[in-house]
Amino acid sequence: IRLDLKYGRSKMESHEEGGPRISAVPQLLKRLGLGMNYNNKLTKGGFLEITTSSIQKKESKTEKDLVHTFMQRLLTIDYTAKHLSVKTEGPIPKSQHTAGKGSFVAFFKKNAKNKENKQIKVHPMDVQMAVFLCADPFLQQIMVTKLSQCQYAVPLLVSNPSTGNIEFPLWTMRQISKSWKTTDTSGRVTSKTLPMYKAQTPMVAFFRIGSISSSKSQLMNRLINEKHNTFFHRDCPGSSRDTDNFSDCVAFCNLHGDSSINETQRKILTEMSSVNVVLLPQLDESDNNMVIVQELFEGSKPLIVVLTDEEDNDDDDDDDEGEDDVCEIRERKYRVSLKGRNQSDVSVALREVIKNCLSEQPVTFSVEKIAEHSEITVDEDNEDCKRGKKSAQGMMRFLKREDPSTVKEKYLPCQGKLWHDWCQKNKDLRLKSETVELEKSEKEEKLKQIRRKQQNHGFSELMGLFVGSLRSLLDTEKMYFLKWTTILLDDFTLETCSVLLQEYHQKWSEVLALKKTDKEKLKTEQLNLEMISNKLNFASFGLEHILREMGQIYEASVSERREDRVKDEDLSYLPELAAELMISGNPMELMDGDAAHVPLVWVSAVLDKVIRKLGDQRVFVLSVLGIQSSGKSTMLNAMFGLQFAVSAGRCTRGAFMQLVKVSEEMKEELKFDYILVVDTEGLRALELAGTDTLHHDNELATFVVGLRNMTLINIFGENLSEMQDTLQIVIQAFMRMKKVRLNPSCVFVHQNVTDVAAGEKMMEGRRRLQENLDEMTKLAAKDEVYDAECFSDIIAFDVQKDVKYFSQLWEGSPPMAPPNPRYSENVQELKRDIVSRASKTNCMKLSH
Structure with a gap:
C-alpha cells in the first residue's frame, strides 16, 4: 500500500498480494539485472556516485538500464522517473505474411509473430517495486522520501516475494513531513506541519472486486488532482487542470488487484477507513463476492459502490445533467454507474459525496498505528533498527519535560556562551595587529580560561551516551542510531519551532509592508523580527548541534594540556568518529553559523582522519x-x-x-x-x-x-x-x-x-x-x-x-x-x- 499526506488531501496505494506475481519476481529481477541484489541489497552509495550514466542525457537502451534511469530521475525529484521505456533502435518490423504481401489485402492479415516468444514489456511500477525489494532500508527510505516529494503515492503494505508475508515499511516514512491548511472550530484557517507517520486523518479506501473495465487509479487521480498522476494507472494521460479538491487533509488508499483474493489487506483497510469505495463490474446477487459488499453495506461506515459495466436502471427523463450520477440507496450508502456517463461529471459528483461523508466527524487513523496489526510484519522490527532506536531513546530520556529553548544550554554547554565569547575574543585578537604585547598576552590568557571552563564541563550525560553509542554500535546499528536521533530530536522540537516559524513569517510580512509605508516603525519591528529569529535558533536542536559539541569538547581538550589529566582522557577518537560519518555520507558542519566561526582545529583534525582512511x-x-x-x-x-x-x-x-x-x-x-x-x-x-x-x-x-x-x-x-x-x-x-x-x-x-x-x-x-x-x-x-x-x-x-x-x-x-x-x-x-x-x-x- 502507498501513502502521501498533502495540503488538502493525502493518499495511499496498495500493491496486490505479491506486487508483481510472486512466481514472476525472480524472472523480473533477472531481466532488470537485479538477480544478485535480492539478498545482497542495493545501497545509496551506488546511485549517488558521479558515473557516466548519471551525467549523460539518454534513454534506456536495454532493460538492465531501466533501474539506473529510474533511480537517477527519482533522486533528482524528476517525476518522469515513472515514464520508463526501452528505446529500440532499428527498422520497424515488417509483416511476416507472404501471401498477398504488399497488397491492400495485407492490411487485413494478422501478424504471424510467434506470441509464445514475445516478451511482455517491463511495467514502470514493476521497476519501482523491484528496486524497492532489492534496496537496503536506508535506500528504501530515500526512495520513499523522493516519491513523496514527486507527489506520488508511496508503498504502505508490500508482500514479501520470499515468504508471502505482508510487510509494513514504516521506517521508510520516518523522514517525511507534510504541511497543510486546516480550519478550526472558530472558522480560522491555520497551517499545520506534522511527520507523515503521526498525522491523524480520515482515510478513503478504494478497492475492486473481480475484473473491471475502468481504471480505479485513474478515477482516484481525477478525484485528487487532475493534473498529476498520483497513482500509476494503465494509461496515465496528461491533463490541463490544477485544482485543490479537498479542503482538509484526507488519505486516499488504493488496494491493487482483486480485493476478494487479498483478504488480509482488505480487512486492514476497511478497519482503518472512514469511507469505503468498491469498484465492481456489476451487481449480481448470485456472485459469491456479494458477501463482501453486503458486509460493508450492513456496516456503520459510508459505502460507495461504483459499477463500471452496468448502466443505471433509472429510466426517468431528467434534463439536469449530473443529478442522478450518484444514487443514495439508504443513509450513507451510495451506488454510482460509470457506463454511458461523462467521467468528469461522475468525478465531481463522487467527490461531493466523499466530502459530505467526511464532514460528519469521520473515523481517523495514523500510519504509525498500522504497526499494531498482528497480521503484518513491520520493517522496524529487525534487530539492528531496534538497537539503534534503543540507544537514541536512551539519550532522549534526558530531554523529557524539558523546554526545547533551554536544553542546549544545559546539555551542550561547550558551544553556547563560552564558545561565542571565545570566537569574539579570538577575532579581536587577530584584527588588532598593533596590540601591545602585554595586552595581547592578557587576551590570550582569557582565551585559555574559556577553554579551561569548556574542559571542566566535559561530556554531559547526553553527550556521553551519544559518543558511547557511536563507539560501541556496529556500522548498520550506528546508521540507524543517527537516523533515530534525528527523528526523535525533530519530534522533540516540532511544536515549539512550528509556532515560532509562524510568528517569524508573520512578522517578516509586516516588516516588508512597513518598508513601503512607515520607515520609523520599521526599525522597531526589525528588532522584534531579530528576537523571534534568536528564539528560533535557541529552540532548534538537531544532530548538527550534538556533533558541534563533540568538536568543541575536542578543541578544548587539545588547546589546554592539563597536568591532572589521566591517560584515558585522550579524545583523538572524536575526529575519527566524525570522519567515519562524513565518509558514510553525512553532512559535516564546516562553519558554525551561530558563532560565525570556523572551528579550524576540529575541521582539520576530521579531514586528517578522512585522509588517513581514504588517502x-x-x-x-x-x-x-x-x-x-x-x-x-x-x-x-x-x-x-x-x-x-x-x-x-x-x-x-x-x-x-x-x-x-x-x-x-x-x-x-x-x-x-x-x-x-x-x-x-x-x-x-x-x-x-x-x-x-x-x-x-x-x-x-x-x-x-x-x-x-x-x-x-x-x-x-x-x-x-x-x-x-x-x-x-x-x-x-x-x-x-x-x-x-x-x-x-x-x-x-x-x-x-x-x-x-x-x-x-x-x-x-x-x-x-x-x-x-x-x-x-x-x-x-x-x-x-x-x-x-x-x-x-x-x-x-x-x-x-x-x-x-x-x-x-x-x-x-x-x-x-x-x-x-x-x-x-x-x-x-x-x-x-x-x-x-x-x-x-x-x-x-x-x-x-
Whole structure:
C-alpha cells in the first residue's frame, strides 16, 4: 500500500498480494539485472556516485538500464522517473505474411509473430517495486522520501516475494513531513506541519472486486488532482487542470488487484477507513463476492459502490445533467454507474459525496498505528533498527519535560556562551595587529580560561551516551542510531519551532509592508523580527548541534594540556568518529553559523582522519551562495541526490560539506576523486538587516567563495532590484579573493524564471546583469581600494556561458504541486556543465 499526506488531501496505494506475481519476481529481477541484489541489497552509495550514466542525457537502451534511469530521475525529484521505456533502435518490423504481401489485402492479415516468444514489456511500477525489494532500508527510505516529494503515492503494505508475508515499511516514512491548511472550530484557517507517520486523518479506501473495465487509479487521480498522476494507472494521460479538491487533509488508499483474493489487506483497510469505495463490474446477487459488499453495506461506515459495466436502471427523463450520477440507496450508502456517463461529471459528483461523508466527524487513523496489526510484519522490527532506536531513546530520556529553548544550554554547554565569547575574543585578537604585547598576552590568557571552563564541563550525560553509542554500535546499528536521533530530536522540537516559524513569517510580512509605508516603525519591528529569529535558533536542536559539541569538547581538550589529566582522557577518537560519518555520507558542519566561526582545529583534525582512511584524494569544491529561501539546498539535493536540510524557516545556520564520490570509471577522465559540496545558510534580505547582519553576510560570502573551485550564485526570480543586494556582497567577496591571488570561478543561477525558452528575453536579461555587475564592481572597487572597471577584471566571467536560467520548481501552487520536470532538466544540465568544467580545472587535494 502507498501513502502521501498533502495540503488538502493525502493518499495511499496498495500493491496486490505479491506486487508483481510472486512466481514472476525472480524472472523480473533477472531481466532488470537485479538477480544478485535480492539478498545482497542495493545501497545509496551506488546511485549517488558521479558515473557516466548519471551525467549523460539518454534513454534506456536495454532493460538492465531501466533501474539506473529510474533511480537517477527519482533522486533528482524528476517525476518522469515513472515514464520508463526501452528505446529500440532499428527498422520497424515488417509483416511476416507472404501471401498477398504488399497488397491492400495485407492490411487485413494478422501478424504471424510467434506470441509464445514475445516478451511482455517491463511495467514502470514493476521497476519501482523491484528496486524497492532489492534496496537496503536506508535506500528504501530515500526512495520513499523522493516519491513523496514527486507527489506520488508511496508503498504502505508490500508482500514479501520470499515468504508471502505482508510487510509494513514504516521506517521508510520516518523522514517525511507534510504541511497543510486546516480550519478550526472558530472558522480560522491555520497551517499545520506534522511527520507523515503521526498525522491523524480520515482515510478513503478504494478497492475492486473481480475484473473491471475502468481504471480505479485513474478515477482516484481525477478525484485528487487532475493534473498529476498520483497513482500509476494503465494509461496515465496528461491533463490541463490544477485544482485543490479537498479542503482538509484526507488519505486516499488504493488496494491493487482483486480485493476478494487479498483478504488480509482488505480487512486492514476497511478497519482503518472512514469511507469505503468498491469498484465492481456489476451487481449480481448470485456472485459469491456479494458477501463482501453486503458486509460493508450492513456496516456503520459510508459505502460507495461504483459499477463500471452496468448502466443505471433509472429510466426517468431528467434534463439536469449530473443529478442522478450518484444514487443514495439508504443513509450513507451510495451506488454510482460509470457506463454511458461523462467521467468528469461522475468525478465531481463522487467527490461531493466523499466530502459530505467526511464532514460528519469521520473515523481517523495514523500510519504509525498500522504497526499494531498482528497480521503484518513491520520493517522496524529487525534487530539492528531496534538497537539503534534503543540507544537514541536512551539519550532522549534526558530531554523529557524539558523546554526545547533551554536544553542546549544545559546539555551542550561547550558551544553556547563560552564558545561565542571565545570566537569574539579570538577575532579581536587577530584584527588588532598593533596590540601591545602585554595586552595581547592578557587576551590570550582569557582565551585559555574559556577553554579551561569548556574542559571542566566535559561530556554531559547526553553527550556521553551519544559518543558511547557511536563507539560501541556496529556500522548498520550506528546508521540507524543517527537516523533515530534525528527523528526523535525533530519530534522533540516540532511544536515549539512550528509556532515560532509562524510568528517569524508573520512578522517578516509586516516588516516588508512597513518598508513601503512607515520607515520609523520599521526599525522597531526589525528588532522584534531579530528576537523571534534568536528564539528560533535557541529552540532548534538537531544532530548538527550534538556533533558541534563533540568538536568543541575536542578543541578544548587539545588547546589546554592539563597536568591532572589521566591517560584515558585522550579524545583523538572524536575526529575519527566524525570522519567515519562524513565518509558514510553525512553532512559535516564546516562553519558554525551561530558563532560565525570556523572551528579550524576540529575541521582539520576530521579531514586528517578522512585522509588517513581514504588517502589524500583530489577534490573539486562546489559551494552555493544566495539569499535565504531561494532554493539553494533544494538545487544541490536535486543535482546530486543529497538530503541537505530543506525548510522554510531559518533553522539551518552556517555551512555544511558533503562528499560526492566519483566512480572508478570516471576518475581518470575527470582527474578528481570527489566533489566536495558545500551548502550554506542564506544571506538575509538587506531590507530586514541591521549592521551586524550585513557584517555576518559579508564574512559568510568571503568564506564561501574563498573555498574555491566554483561558487553557484543563486538568484531567485528576475527582479534586478532584488538581485543587487546579493550581487553587492558577492562582488566584494570576489574582489578580496583577487587581492590574495585566489581565482575561484562562479556561475549565476536565476531560479523561478517564467519562460526559459524565450531566447530574446534571456539575452536582454544577460545584458542587464552584465551592466549591473560592471556598475557595482566600480562602486565596490572604491570601498575596497582596488583598481577594477568591470566584473571580468576581478574574475574570469563570460555572461553567455556563466549565467543559467531555471524554470520554476513547482508545477502549480505548493505544497500540493509536483516538482517541475523542466526544473530537474535544468539542474542536470548545470551538473553536466559543472563536471565538464571540473575536468579541466586543477583540483586541490583534501590536505590543502
